[in-house]
Amino acid sequence: MTGAAETEHARQHATETTTRQKQEVCANVLEAYGLTVRQGGRTIWREASFTIHTGEFVCALGPNGAGKTTLLRLVLGLMSPAQGEIRVLGAQPRRGNPLIGYVPQRRTLDAHLRVCARDFVMLGLDGHKWGIASPFVTQQQRQARRELVEAACEAVGATGYINRPVGQLSGGEQQRLLLAQAILGQPRLLLLDEPLASLDIRNQYAIARLVGKVTQERQMTVLLVTHDINPLLSMTQQVLYIAQKQIALGTPEEIISTERLSRLYRAPVEVMRDSRGRVLVSGLELGR
């Protein structure tokens, strides 16, 4: 690296560190004030106000099309609200914020994808460049990146298949790699869009436990979209429920109750709990 490039690199690093430090002291990870969101001329939800605090594990629930992914898109700065204000780590949302890790709604990775698990996870560091590292990366930095990837793979229990082509891995194994990719940059906020979808029950619980453990160890705030809260109940502190164009936030006991859900859906919804605390909701099949 030339002297000028080194100076520029150091300046950028210092600016990013200061911004990071400033945002890390923010006690509220997500703040919404009177948020209204429209898509294609339709109001998806309106006048939502809520706060997610540092370190909370929050599950977003709601019927198909209620606007759960839309909320994640707002947080990621991929769209703007029609009204109201949203603040992420004390600032306006912005695209490519390194303080946010994101696992999008799961697509099965192409069975013919030859890239090995280690390189796939590495995309979490420079995915926007398709893994083509900057020419300024030194041998030492390359080694540090490898160690970071290996630590993330270890954290999600993927070390055993780190050299295998991702296309050949099972759904549960691929989900672990997506999680490793998202935590690589040590984000403060982790967004997960239906990480349990299309996994069998055993793997749903295994991935749920893993997400809980990894995010607690790394002190991350989590906003996770799911259709089934049960595998996540033991770690969920807040539930964010989206229905009937409204958003409600509270503890699982507050939100997932017969009275509250019936009010949210303006329909008779019944919530039952079994001896192990698992919830069963009936009445939602009648429509949004």
Ligand SMILES: Nc1ncnc2c1ncn2[C@@H]1O[C@H](COP(=O)(O)OP(=O)(O)OP(=O)(O)O)[C@@H](O)[C@H]1O
């Ligand atoms: N680009 C777009 N243009 C117009 N409408 C859109 C667009 N993207 C999403 N929508 C609509 O916004 C609504 C909310 O979509 P969103 O994907 O946020 O729902 P969701 O709650 O995540 O649903 P699911 O549980 O099915 O994933 C849907 O009715 C969808 O059709």
